[in-house]
Amino acid sequence: MTFATPSPSTGAASRPAAWRGVIDAYRSFLPVSTATPLVTLLEGNTPLIYSKVLSQRLGEPFHVYLKFEGLNPTGSFKDRGMTLAISKAVESGARAVLCASTGNTSASASAYAAKANLRSLVLIPRGAIALGKLSQALIHGARVVAVDGNFDVCLQLVRAMAQQHPITLVNSINPFRIEGQKTCAFEVCDVLGRAPDFHLIPVGNAGNITAHWKGYREYHRGGRIASLPVMLGFQARGAAPIVSGRVVKVPKTIATAIRIGNPASWQSALQARDESGGRIDAVSDRQILEAYQLLAQHDGLFVEPASAASVAGLLALARGGYFRRDLKRRGRRLKDPALLVCTLTGHGLKDPERALKSIRPPRTLPPQIEAISKAVGLR
Numbered sequence: 202m203t204f205a206t207p208s209p210s211t212g213a214a215s216r217p218a219a220w221r222g223v224i225d226a227y228r229s230f231l232p233v234s235t236a237t238p239l240v241t242l243l244e245g246n247t248p249l250i251y252s253k254v255l256s257q258r259l260g261e262p263f264h265v266y267l268k269f270e271g272l273n274p275t276g277s278f279k280d281r282g283m284t285l286a287i288s289k290a291v292e293s294g295a296r297a298v299l300c301a302s303t304g305n306t307s308a309s310a311s312a313y314a315a316k317a318n319l320r321s322l323v324l325i326p327r328g329a330i331a332l333g334k335l336s337q338a339l340i341h342g343a344r345v346v347a348v349d350g351n352f353d354v355c356l357q358l359v360r361a362m363a364q365q366h367p368i369t370l371v372n373s374i375n376p377f378r379i380e381g382q383k384t385c386a387f388e389v390c391d392v393l394g395r396a397p398d399f400h401l402i403p404v405g406n407a408g409n410i411t412a413h414w415k416g417y418r419e420y421h422r423g424g425r426i427a428s429l430p431v432m433l434g435f436q437a438r439g440a441a442p443i444v445s446g447r448v449v450k451v452p453k454t455i456a457t458a459i460r461i462g463n464p465a466s467w468q469s470a471l472q473a474r475d476e477s478g479g480r481i482d483a484v485s486d487r488q489i490l491e492a493y494q495l496l497a498q499h500d501g502l503f504v505e506p507a508s509a510a511s512v513a514g515l516l517a518l519a520r521g522g523y524f525r526r527d528l529k530r531r532g533r534r535l536k537d538p539a540l541l542v543c544t545l546t547g548h549g550l551k552d553p554e555r556a557l558k559s560i561r562p563p564r565t566l567p568p569q570i571e572a573i574s575k576a577v578g579l580r
């Protein structure tokens with residue numbers, strides 16, 4: 202079996218042009234001009250990976266692809282929106298940026314702010330963000346305040362602070378964030394040569410599902426794709442306000458990135474769901490952790506728990522026969538391949554503590570080959 206095709210180390214003529222980030226790649230779809238300074242860490246261009254194990258679980262005609270956003274520069278999809286939000290902040294003369302975050306937004310904001318020489322200020326819910334994300338915000342030089350309250354409280358505070366002070370809010374209520382994040386949908390279409398039939402995505406503050414739907418619609422309007430996907434969003438069961446239709450005062454889930462009880466983009470998430478004929482469902486922490494381990498152990502992809510919500514949702518809907526029913530309802534012949542894309546929003550190294558809690562820790566043994574061989578089942 203071949204796992205990789207060696208590519209020549211010389212022969213510059215055949216080398217593709219260097220990637221220069223999502224603003225450069227999709228300029229004509231974005232609100233930038235030649236006057237906009239480009240603050241980029243070369244985000245985007247993330248791999249779209251075929252999953253044999255998930256495709257087999259669903260069976261023909263379904264082909265499942267994973268868009269691994271954990272490979273962005275700061276390890277999450279937030280970088281797509283942040284390159285634009287920070288570039289526009291610099292263009293408008295801002296000196297400092299501000300955000301509330303369950304972790305990834307703060308990691309991204311502080312990195313892009315560092316690159317742009319802006320000050321960054323971050324509010325996080327105390328004790329509720331993954332270690333890797335906290336370390337990122339701190340090392341990039343953000344001023345970080347842990348607030349005795351959850352994410353929703355932090356978001357209220359930063360909204361008010363941005364009214365009172367000359368500081369640019371870079372949460373996804375900043376429209377440039379959504380504009381940048383829609384490039385993920387563009388990349389999916391560019392690689393597949395068409396829109397997928399279904400796009401599955403974790404939902405927290407609901408900016409990303411909003412951005413993806415906007416991206417697909419703009420590509421459709423621009424004649425780049427002939428059809429639109431069904432959008433399927435997944436919240437964690439203990440933090441599922443959009444599913445229940447009610448604000449969740451005390452959201453609970455091990456997927457800290459999506460521990461959000463009152464999403465800012467609630468209405469536009471409903472719009473994405475309804476216009477695309479999709480759904481927003483809840484998945485349990487146990488389903489999330491099963492998908493998290495399956496991705497790591499069968500696809501070789503280490504994602505953070507929140508990211509596994511899309512795959513947990515895929516497996517739950519497949520078990521209930523949803524995908525077959527939906528194709529039939531739309532009169533699609535079952536022998537045409539049906540393409541599904543799951544967004545994997547963030548990298549597993551963001552939250553190493555969760556991985557260590559999920560798996561038995563290694564045994565410690567004396568440096569003796571017999572004892573070690575026996576313990577690991579070699580004989």
Ligand code: AN7
Pocket residue numbers: 277301302303304305306307373403404405406407408409410458459505507508546547
């Ligand atoms: C890995 O960083 O809200 O529905 O403050 O980090 O667009 O909010 C993170 C959200 C999914 C949900 N997966 O996306 C923040 C924050 C990961 C995330 C989501 C987040 P949205």
